[in-house]
Amino acid sequence: MGYALTAKRAAHAAARLLAALAIVCAPLPAVAQDEASKPNVLVILTDDQGYADVGVYGSRHIETPHLDRLAREGVMLTQFYAGAPLCSPSRAALLTGRTPEWAGVNNNTGIVAGLDRSNRQLKLEQVTMAEVLMEHGYRTALVGKWHLSGTPETTPNFQGFEFSFGHYNGVIDNYSHTAGRPYRHDLYLNGREIFRNGEYFPDLMVEEAIRFIDTQDERPFFLYFAMNAPHWPYQGDSDWVEEYRSRGLEFPHDEYAAFTSSLDERIGALLTALRQRGLLDDTIVVFQSDHGHSTEPVAGNGGGSAGIYRSAKFPLFEGGIRVPAIIRWPKAAPGGAVRDQFAVSVDWLPTILDLAGIPADGLELDGRSLRAVLGDPDAATPHESYVWRWNDLVIVAADTWAVRRGDWKLLVNPVDTSFEYSRESTTLTDIFLVNLRDDPAETASVHADHPDIVAELLAIRDAYIADLQSAGKFEPPAQ
Numbered sequence: 316m317g318y319a320l321t322a323k324r325a326a327h328a329a330a331r332l333l334a335a336l337a338i339v340c341a342p343l344p345a346v347a348q349d350e351a352s353k354p355n356v357l358v359i360l361t362d363d364q365g366y367a368d369v370g371v372y373g374s375r376h377i378e379t380p381h382l383d384r385l386a387r388e389g390v391m392l393t394q395f396y397a398g399a400p401l402c403s404p405s406r407a408a409l410l411t412g413r414t415p416e417w418a419g420v421n422n423n424t425g426i427v428a429g430l431d432r433s434n435r436q437l438k439l440e441q442v443t444m445a446e447v448l449m450e451h452g453y454r455t456a457l458v459g460k461w462h463l464s465g466t467p468e469t470t471p472n473f474q475g476f477e478f479s480f481g482h483y484n485g486v487i488d489n490y491s492h493t494a495g496r497p498y499r500h501d502l503y504l505n506g507r508e509i510f511r512n513g514e515y516f517p518d519l520m521v522e523e524a525i526r527f528i529d530t531q532d533e534r535p536f537f538l539y540f541a542m543n544a545p546h547w548p549y550q551g552d553s554d555w556v557e558e559y560r561s562r563g564l565e566f567p568h569d570e571y572a573a574f575t576s577s578l579d580e581r582i583g584a585l586l587t588a589l590r591q592r593g594l595l596d597d598t599i600v601v602f603q604s605d606h607g608h609s610t611e612p613v614a615g616n617g618g619g620s621a622g623i624y625r626s627a628k629f630p631l632f633e634g635g636i637r638v639p640a641i642i643r644w645p646k647a648a649p650g651g652a653v654r655d656q657f658a659v660s661v662d663w664l665p666t667i668l669d670l671a672g673i674p675a676d677g678l679e680l681d682g683r684s685l686r687a688v689l690g691d692p693d694a695a696t697p698h699e700s701y702v703w704r705w706n707d708l709v710i711v712a713a714d715t716w717a718v719r720r721g722d723w724k725l726l727v728n729p730v731d732t733s734f735e736y737s738r739e740s741t742t743l744t745d746i747f748l749v750n751l752r753d754d755p756a757e758t759a760s761v762h763a764d765h766p767d768i769v770a771e772l773l774a775i776r777d778a779y780i781a782d783l784q785s786a787g788k789f790e791p792p793a794q
Contacts, residue, residue, distance in 0.1 A: 381580065423485060
């Protein structure tokens with residue numbers, strides 16, 4: 316089956332919008348979903364949230380009661396990985412079910428006047444989760460951060476989203492909705508620039524998400540709720556800032572914690588809206604962070620935590636790519652379950668299709684359905700092996716690779732941003748081998764003791780490179 320590219324449908328979407336949030340908070344009449352109907356789909360993505368920055372994932376001081384409840388009511392995944400250790404490639408992997416190399420988004424992108432970022436944007440020939448679900452009768456929306464376009468012609472309404480609200484680039488101030496120097500405004504509704512100056516962006520996200528849910532339309536919905544929190548600038552609710560400071564937290568931990576608890580409240584508001592409307596149990600709810608927490612100077616050198624795991628955003632150590640992830644759907648994800656199998660964000664698309672009874676015929680996917688894993692704690696991981704790459708000259712000055720097979724993990728040209736970021740101090744040994752069962756914190760390389768394992772994992776990486784080269788998808792190391 317072919318998946319047609321979707322043009323803007325702004326006029327149609329706008330005509331179906333309802334009143335403001337104050338009016339639509341009460342449940343509206345809706346067509347009941349019976350056992351035979353397709354489930355709704357809600358994918359929640361947070362931004363720069365560390366593995367241990369959720370209560371159930373071991374946070375020592377950040378309160379996230381709504382995410383904790385989501386975990387109690389669903390399946391919590393403890394060995395779940397982002398598709399990349401930075402924003403744009405991670406989002407591409409999530410939405411296409413492909414590795415960033417195959418999706419064609421190898422680094423961060425953005426629409427910036429005077430810069431050509433078309434070579435690293437999500438091109439229209441890529442098939443997104445929204446396009447697949449729309450093809451099978453879903454209405455589709457993006458609310459929040461996009462960060463996948465280098466040109467206006469590849470923004471969400473051209474990528475399968477009938478409705479879109481949010482910002483196109485990687486970061487905004489949550490009140491002025493501007494970013495960069497010189498400052499540029501970045502807030503759009505269905506491709507049209509709008510101005511909501513002074514209004515808190517996470518609240519606007521909840522408002523627009525509920526408007527979309529309450530649209531009078533019998534089709535099931537797919538909502539991609541892509542938060543820009545707790546990405547810097549840290550702008551949490553003032554009462555949370557005061558609360559964490561009263562507990563003795565100092566900058567940046569106080570502001571990061573406040574922003575994380577604030578995002579949790581907005582996720583709670585959205586889930587409560589679904590619960591009040593009788594839609595929650597008919598909705599597949601997926602949650603994950605896009606990668607590890609930031610230790611960039613602009614982020615105060617880091618307010619988040621990876622727990623026992625090494626490093627943070629950008630590297631391919633566990634702290635950069637292992638993320639909190641939860642799925643809730645009572646029909647296939649038993650409440651309160653914990654799964655330790657290895658999985659990756661590319662698995663969400665085939666999993667959602669499997670759960671919704673939608674065939675994946677004709678789709679090229681690197682992900683695999685997690686349905687068996689959700690139902691059985693002893694099911695095998697669907698991945699015999701997996702390869703990550705981040706080829707970067709500016710931020711970490713390295714062509715970095717990671718290969719995982721079973722408990723073994725090999726890093727090539729690894730870097731570590733656990734502390735204040737410094738390009739000169741982050742580059743490590745060329746080869747770093749670890750058995751994650753024995754050393755989950757990746758404290759020391761055992762490559763000298765296992766040359767056979769190193770060779771086998773390098774061969775997996777080299778085969779991946781060869782496949783990319785044969786398809787014209789391989790990007791040479793940055794010079």
